[in-house]
Amino acid sequence: MARILITSAIPYINGIKHLGNLVGSQLPADLYARYARARGHEVMFVCATDEHGTPAELAAAKAGKPVAEYCAEMHEVQKDLSDGFRLSFDKFGRSSSPQNHALTQYFAGRLADNGYIEEVSERQVYSKADGRFLPDRYIEGTCPNCGYDKARGDQCENCTKQLDPTDLIDPRSAISGSTDLEVRETKHLYLRQSLLKDELDAWISSKTDWPVLTTSIAKKWLHDEGGLRDRGITRDLDWGVPVKRGDADWPGMEGKVFYVWFDAPIEYIAATQEWADENGLGDAAWQRWWRTDKGADDVRYVQFMGKDNVPFHALSFPATILGSGDPWKLVDYIKSFNYLNYDGGQFSTSQGRGVFMDQALDILPADYWRWWLLSHAPETSDAEFTWENFQASVNKDLADVLGNFVSRVTKFCRSKFGEVVPAGGAYGPAEQAVTQQIAARLSSYERHMEAIEIRKAAAELRAIWAAGNEYLQEAAPWAAFKDDPDRAAAIIRFSLNLARLYGILSAPFIPDASAALLKALDAEDADWPQDVEAALQALPAGHGFTVPDNLFRKIADEEREDWQTRFAGQRG
């Protein structure tokens, strides 16, 4: 038994996430967490809402609410949705928690003590009408190169040239449209991660088994244009973690907060502390996951995230940890994902294009989405959601292959032997052959799950389901029953045990259907099989069960067409 720490990138607070966000971090992390628990490992799985930054303040203003209240409400909304998708977090925390405030300030203090913080005075655009400094992206104007009138301060979308906000002709605030802008002097803290470049480089280079996506992004940042650059970790905002040096004030930094990307990964640690506090456990309970001097030296730490998050997790957060000089746990494996596209384009939060978490659960149960999303996870390249593909996968894989197998076996048994595992006969060569085939596939399934090769694991699981139908066709209990009822009894006994096995093996992907299946078979205490042959004898003759309702329903063509038009754009 091992100890595995799992974190999912924390979703931003300003709205409900779409399925592309879900499959890029939280859902695969949940799959891995459920699998690891099923294999008997001790797991700590944390996530949280990422609540700071300019967009949160603007979203709150738009909703006409104080930002703290807005974030508290949206946290509950996101919490309910993650429960709805059966995301099995040990703690779904908040980056605005007191624990994260204290830890973030603590890290900043340690970094300063060790010479990794630099105070930099810089000039930034301030909007008097908005009463705030504007990030480059929130300044609009006319592009000096191509004349496009909606160019942003960081880049012109039209001609793709990179810009400086001061390049823009007729600059205005993208928030209010105000042109009453001025350049003001402001002081910020920079994390001197350039000092850690060689150490980070050697560390990344040692991770030869990480996804190419992860290491290539990290190396690009390490080596691009003179190497890893220092990074500002404070902002002139109201909402966030106030800049302090540990417990002490930071002269000259009054009224400023830490940058959301500095405090967000620290929330992984803080969320674990939130979990410990909430359960009345002491500091040792969370520190044994995070401090290698306090028991975390045998922990394997795995992070899940979309590719846009890689630089922060592969470089900035490790720089924070290394620079602290404390024995905090560094990540052991970063699983990163490409993007999921929607029907020929991108999911778009701003345009309401695609399916969002709340809408998905309104139309179908979580398992249907979990199965499709995980079996099509964008691991090697961007993946594509289409309604036709979704419908085909759900109907074929879930309803026909798995659902119908359970249905035909349990109903046949009920009509010929009653709702009880039948006695008589014995397993023969046919059963031995299937047992061997499934044992081989199971070890392949386990290998893929351990390597977090999600699509391959899904394909193997499907093949394990299909083996049941192949066996049943070959063994033909409906024919055997006529002249050799004992043989039919053995076949059905074996098949019911197959169904139980499927309930166990499928649980990481489709937890609700698996639970319903095991409940119907009165086998809810089932453990992960150590030995397939033994597992296929777990339900003995005489064991009672009930025929379950159909585990999955099919998606009709009319429904699919309806959803297709409904989610094409302009949510609401």
Added chain:
RNA sequence: GGGCCUGUAGCUCAAUUGGUUAGAGCAGAGCGCUCAUAACGCUUUGGUUGGGGGUUCGAGUCCCUCCGGGCCUACCA
């Protein structure tokens, strides 16, 4: 502009890292079965691996080039 990823059957994806005749699922065709959610099983048709050139005994895989798609490019998060 620079960097990275990607293009394989009608569709969604594989291919043990350069090794026999490029494989699965779905869709299509044929046959079988009748326990089951009109479900299941078996067989089968689909490929000049985006185009062109090169290296090699051997290239989907490596190199060059062209074409298409995508991401990142450090103040959105």
